Amino acid sequence: MYLRELFEAPNKAAAFALGRLNPATTGHELLVNAIKKAPGDSFLFLTDRVPKLPKDPLTSIDKLEWARKSFNGISIGLAKTVLIAADRLYKMGYTDVTYLEGDDPEKPFLLSQLIKQYNGVKKDLHDYNFNTIEVIKLSRDASKADATGMSGTKMREYVMNNDLKGFKTGVTTLAQPHAEEMFKKLQGIMGVDSVEEDVSSEVGAPKTIKVMKPINPPKAPDATIPRTKNGYTKPNGTVYQQDKYEDNLMHVSDGGGTYTFDGSRMIKWQTPRIKGLKFIYDYVQNKIYMDSKNEVDIKDGTVNIDQLASYDMKGNLIPKSGTLGVGAGGFGISLDKDKMKIKYSMGAGLSVHATGYRNKKPSPEAQKLLKTTLKKVKAGEKVSFKDAIGQLEKLETKVQFRYMGKAIPFQQGFKMLQKASK
8 A cells, every 4th residue: 555545534535415495396307317327326405495486486495395295215414505405415424426407497507617616716615626527418398297297396286276186296105105295385385275176066965875764654734724924823833834936835844844745745845953963854855955054163263164065865965966065154155066166255245256166166367366355455456347257257267246135247246246346
């Protein structure tokens, strides 16, 4: 062994990259795999910056924790700049480094050039002097649907579109158990309504029900029973009432529910509502309807949940036959097989209704546009009604003003809202 070899430190190599990873994706996993194949120890640095919407929703710590759930076999840390990352590796004793980077249209220059430019140049925040600095260029095609086209930008778009399924396609296998948790975290940060785009109106409805038969139903009303729309009550408490619209129909109510007769034939039976639930047996349509109305207490008040579902006479749920409604305060959502409606109660009998079709709620873009427009109107700003309606229609959303439950022209609704806000 030569004397020179005793005093010279052995070469020590590292491969590294720097990125925002907000959040980390399967696309970044390709970068991590490339780092691990490069000579030396493997390092991934995430930019340590203050979160800022829309491009940087996660904090540095959130990014770091998510990246560590997404990748293994690599050291992951934070660095404010690529020069600070290089300085850190140099102080750890690395003499030779390989930097991996791809083309980034948002950057005016390549970071690899910056690393080489300051090699051996002492500065307050960084001071490194590597023997060699190698660079590996990585290609990426954002138009591709596989991992090579996946990015943090696409993941944030999935969140904005309430697309959990799409979001999961960009999550690494290692992080899949935590995908929904991260999705909801991003929703909260980015202010996205967490109601799913495609929601079944039969959510929570049982697939089958037990078919019941009336126990001791009353007899059909005869000529001795007065036919009146105001109702007639017998001494035993049974109530007879003529239908409001069809004179030939009579409704008979007792402890077993309400029975509807057409002449001598019973055509419908409504059970009593017990704990918010009742069933309607339609013997003409040969269907059973489940009618559920419940209140759920939450921290900030009460949520009303209304649900209808249809069954055949054997008790089997009829697909796509139900409706679901959820309401709290002045906000409500209703859903059936064709559309979802969102209702905003503005006060003084005035309400705004937004409807999205094909079993989808109005898109986040439509909701944002509607809320912004209404805010401008309430503030007294001048608003173009035609432009607002046109933009909402392009987003496949129909908007309607209603006063005391009746539809009114769009412009009239705007004027009423402006007047009420003064």
